[in-house]
Amino acid sequence: MKVIILSNTKYKENDVIFNAISETETLSFKAFRGQDNKAQIVWLNNPLTIAEVEFSDRRYKHPTLKDANLVFSPFTGNNSLENLYSISFITEVTNQMFQDEEKYLLFKDIEGALKAIDGGKDILLVSLIFLAHAIKYAGAELEINQCVFCGKTNDIVTFSFPDGGFVCRNCAEEMMNNDLSPNQMRLIRYIFKSPDYSCVQGEKYSKEDKIVVFKHLKEYVKDDLGVYLNSVDTLIK
Numbered sequence: 577m578k579v580i581i582l583s584n585t586k587y588k589e590n591d592v593i594f595n596a597i598s599e600t601e602t603l604s605f606k607a608f609r610g611q612d613n614k615a616q617i618v619w620l621n622n623p624l625t626i627a628e629v630e631f632s633d634r635r636y637k638h639p640t641l642k643d644a645n646l647v648f649s650p651f652t653g654n655n656s657l658e659n660l661y662s663i664s665f666i667t668e669v670t671n672q673m674f675q676d677e678e679k680y681l682l683f684k685d686i687e688g689a690l691k692a693i694d695g696g697k698d699i700l701l702v703s704l705i706f707l708a709h710a711i712k713y714a715g716a717e718l719e720i721n722q723c724v725f726c727g728k729t730n731d732i733v734t735f736s737f738p739d740g741g742f743v744c745r746n747c748a749e750e751m752m753n754n755d756l757s758p759n760q761m762r763l764i765r766y767i768f769k770s771p772d773y774s775c776v777q778g779e780k781y782s783k784e785d786k787i788v789v790f791k792h793l794k795e796y797v798k799d800d801l802g803v804y805l806n807s808v809d810t811l812i813k
């Protein structure tokens with residue numbers, strides 16, 4: 577079973593409980609940390625490590641690790657400061673925006689984002705796509721296909737975070753404060769619709785565009801979900 581490690585805690589004298597997600601569930605399992613075993617699985621202690629694990633057939637109280645093989649570690653490749661900021665952002669979104677039993681929803685996205693970061697993709701863009709997908713899974717999706725008020729699909733002129741989506745020219749007439757540029761609105765649509773982390777045509781968006789959208793999404797997550805994402809500030813510095 578392929579899992580992503582989220583955290584671990586010491587259990588009794590020598591054992592450790594790992595919290596992890598698979599593609600279909602959030603799970604925890606125990607590993608005996610005897611002298612022999614300790615060195616072999618020490619890499620498993622890094623959060624966001626992806627591993628192929630096998631559990632013992634014997635019936636213990638917790639599923640118990642029999643064997644583990646490293647699939648991907650976020651800390652063996654390019655460990656620039658930017659990469660580390662992005663990794664801690666992914667960790668924060670996962671831990672703060674989701675209850676334990678929902679975290680597995682992020683499996684594909686964590687895997688895709690980590691590999692994209694490791695592969696040298698634009699950190700800000702990858703992080704934005706990750707956040708947009710997380711917002712969707714958290715049930716706070718923004719309307720990016722039509723006017724949030726009247727459903728019109730053309731003549732979209734602004735974006736309203738408080739109202740949750742695009743707004744057409746008619747509906748926007750009474751609204752104030754459109755501080756997003758057309759390209760920034762396109763970026764919002766791009767990150768919500770992006771099926772993966774290949775970042776195709778991502779170069780169309782400037783660093784400034786990404787920072788502006790990031791600030792708005794951070795506010796939106798705070799207002800709509802009550803979650804304060806501290807790591808965004810470091811990421812967009």
Ligand SMILES: [Zn+2]
Nearest residue numbers: 723726744747
């Ligand atoms: Zn409208």
